[in-house]
Amino acid sequence: MFQSLTQRLSGAFDRFRGEKELTESNIEEGLRDVRRALLDADVHFQVAKDFVDSVRERALGQAKIADKGVSASDQFVAAVHHELVELMGPEDARLQMAKSGPTVILMAGLQGAGKTTTCAKLARLLVTKHAKRPLLVAADVKRPAAVEQLRVLGRKLNVPVFHQEGLGPADVCERGVAHARAQGNDVVILDTAGRLHVDDELMDEVAEIARRTSPDDQILVVDSMTGQDAVRSAQEFHSRLSLTGVILTKFDGDARGGAALSLKKVTGCPILFLGTGEKIEDLDAFSAERVAGRILGMGDVVGLVEAAQDKIDETEAQAQYERLVMGSFTLEDMLAQLRMIQNLGPLKKVMGMLPGVGQQLDNLDIDDKHIKRIEALCTSMTARERLQPDLIDMGRRRRIARGAGQDVGAVNQLLKQWKQMKQLMKVMKKMGMGAGMGSKAKRAALEGFSPSGELAADLGGGGMLDKLGGAARGLGGAAKGLGSMMGLGGGGGLPEGFDPSMLAGGGVPGARGKSATRKATSARDKDKQKAKNKQKRKNRRK
Amino acid sequence: MGLFDRLKQRLTRTRTAISDGLSGLFRGGREIDNELLDELEEMLFTSDLGSEAIELVDQLKRQHKRGELKGEDDVRASLRAALLERLDTEPAEIVLAHSPTVVLVVGVNGSGKTTSIAKLAQRFTSQGKRVIVGAADTFRAAAADQLEIWAGRVGCDIVRKNEGADPAAVAYETVDRALREGHDLVIIDTAGRLHTQSNLMKELEKVRRVVAKRLEGAPHEVLLVIDGTNGQNAINQAKQFTQSAEVTGLVVAKLDGTARGGAIFGIRRELGLPVRYIGTGETVEALEAFEPQTFVDAILAVRQVSANS
Secondary structure, rough: OOOHHHHHHHHHHHHHOOOOOOHHHHHHHHHHHHHHHHHOOOOOOHHHHHHHHHHHHHHHHHOOOOOOOOHHHHHHHHHHHHHHHHHOOOOOOOOOOOOOOOOOEEEOOOOOOOHHHHHHHHHHHHHHOOOEHHHHHHHHOOOOHHHHHHHHHHHHHOOOOOOHHHHHHHHHHHHHHHHHHHHHOOOOEEEEOOOOOOOOHHHHHHHHHHHHHHHOEEEEEEEEEEHHHHHHHHHHHHHOOOOOOEEEEEOOOOOOOOOHHHHHHHHHHOOOEEEEOOOOOOOEEEEEEHHHHHHHOOOOHHHHHHHHHHHOHHHHHHHHHHHHHHHHOHHHHHHHHHHHHHHOOOOHHHHOOOOOOOOHHHOOOOHHHHHHHHHHHOOOOOOOHHHHHOOOOHHHHHHHHHHHHOHHHHHHHHHHHHHHHHHHHHHHHHOOOOOOHHHHHHHHHHHOOOOOOOOHHHHHHHHHHHOHHHHHHHHHHHEEEEEEEEHOOOOOOOOOOOOOOOOOOOOOOOOOOOOOOOOOHHHHHHHHHHHHHHHHHHHOOO | OHHHHHHHHOOOOHHHHHHHHHHHHHOOOOOOOOHHHHHHHHHHHHHOOOOHHHHHHHHHHHHHHHOOOHHHHHHHHHHHHHHHOOOOOOOOOOOOOOOOEEEEOOOOOOOOHHHHHHHHHHHHOOOOEEEEEEEEEOOOHHHHHHHHHHHHHHHEEEEEEOOOOOOHHHHEEEEEEEEHHOEEEEEEEEEOOOOOOOOEEEHHHHHHHHHHHHOOOOEEEEEEEEEOOOOOOOHHHHHHHHHOOOOOOEEEEOOOOOOOOOOOHHHHHHOOOOEEEOOOOOOOEEEEEHHHHHHHHHHHHOOOOOOOO
16 A cells, blocks of 8 residues: 555665764754655645644754664654654544443445445454444435345345435434434444535535534545545545544555555544455554555554464464474464465565565555465375475476475475475574464564664564564464565565565466456355365364 | 536635635735745645646746746646546547446545446446446445436446355356347446455456456556545555556546545646546546536636635
């Protein structure tokens, strides 16, 4: 997402390389670059102006870092980081829940911002993470088939959807809330029609809905690709409703997030969630600290650890970790780790969360199928071969390649990677692995990173990832596995040793080219999927 | 009311922002100086002109140094010429040169594809052409229903399948039916996709290939629908979509708000893509063929003070 902004900003930071201290004379050029970068990222021009002023104030004024050991570049970055967090946060906000009766959440926004999809995502989040029983109310009677869209989504989620034919939107909403009360739903999500902020009639309508349902949360849904207009429309919505928060959608694209940076400042409404993908679970709580970190290319290790906690089986991770410490590392383990990483989400997203990697992903077509191909190679080996890869001679290599529909080069490469990883594991064992626990450890881990990513290189891939600590022990290994897959080799610095070509699929010739589609649900594919799942379960049992 | 007036009326807010801003800058008899031009640059930024704004103002600054700018009128004229120079001068509208002419419509989620297709269908149906639309957005819940309702209102034919069907198959079938039944225009709707999702972009390539299999040379037009409220990101969208779907023109939707759609200048510069149509309202008629003169004039409408000022 923020990649281009990140790139532009690091251009500004580079100006201070070699400078000992920030001074009034040398800071101006850097600030001008920052301003341009922000404007180019669609940050509102007034916000950009104020932002630059406060960075100047922080970098040169009272809050200036006195320690002479901190380079001018790091000081500048620290000031920008601090101001970014101030701008977007600084406190992370939550949904307001009603003290008694159902919590009413009104969702409003321009056409095509993603309201209906977000309503469904929010309902799912409330069910799975907060054990709520939400009711969705379809009050968009304007767009053809909008009601049907919400109904389909509701069916998928097993969340009830309320709608009454022939009523105006405000009536539908009012009855929806009454219905929720009667049915014992503790949250009501009102999906309203998309409207232009300059359309008085429709703005009256949404204000009327708010008046009659007194929502606890009035949320503006905003497309993160919106330009300068985001601020104008948000102001207009805010003047007609009393917005309590904002949800930014389509945050998984490459929007430079200028709207994100401006909205809090202009409306005073906190950003609550980010829509980060097409799947219904792709809704993340917003964290100013983390988004600021991502903008500056510092990665999002906390997010990675949390995703790991969420999606990786703790016992399996623990078992992995123990095998690692015992010093036995087989192809079976390597495969298990890769699968663990796969569980975290698309490779590109996961890697974007690693410090110092974000920017390099920009022009990289990372292929999740690369892992699939490795899986294919591993599964066409015998169990014994996986446990004792040294057995695999030329004849066996040819057989394995044939079985996986790939060439021998691919097998060779896999074995080479395994050797590298094994080597890496040995080194790590010697270093001893940390085992801190809980969120305190996560914070401590984060604090170890230099904002500009310089330290990341010094620490080396291994050492840095060790800092992830016990919160997700297995992940440490898994992420290292990823590192090795990327060709990081034995303990090289993450950014420096990063070799994208392997992930881009170039390493395994002849195995690409099948056009990918979105989860097709044709009968044939379903059968295939079933067979695959069966295979997966089988593998797991082994 | 003529086209010019209608467009002007709809773009009133767009125009207000720039021309009133411009007049505002000169209010109180201010002289042209660097400070004023810097403020002008910021103002152009708010129209989503992006780095074009920097260039436009740099040019004004050079002209100012040479003493070519006397006052507000000169600045306005210079800006107008510069903006116009950046747009295509060829006619924008789709020409039905094939039978049928096949148009593939692509874009990011929520940019306004389905609505724009309804408007296009309306436009050509009302000219007496036989139009068929293909609901190849088989991903979003109820997307085909939405298109079907529109087709019913407009009075054109539709080919649709169930959710989850292969979009390429829907596209193929639409073209096939048009060939058999003698439609003049085929418009194929596709699912919204973020331009950064390379697998989905590949899916578009497949739709293209499959359509070409049924009718050589098709699709004849690939229209990218851009949300007019989008900022500089629209340029990235255009780049990525052009790469995988060989976009031939743009539809800029949602220009009836306060958004200025200034990003099209960047797209034009980087990719040379012409704007074919602009969406200017919620009714099915609210689609105008793009006319650069009118567009720029409406933005900079000389000495017209709008009701909003």
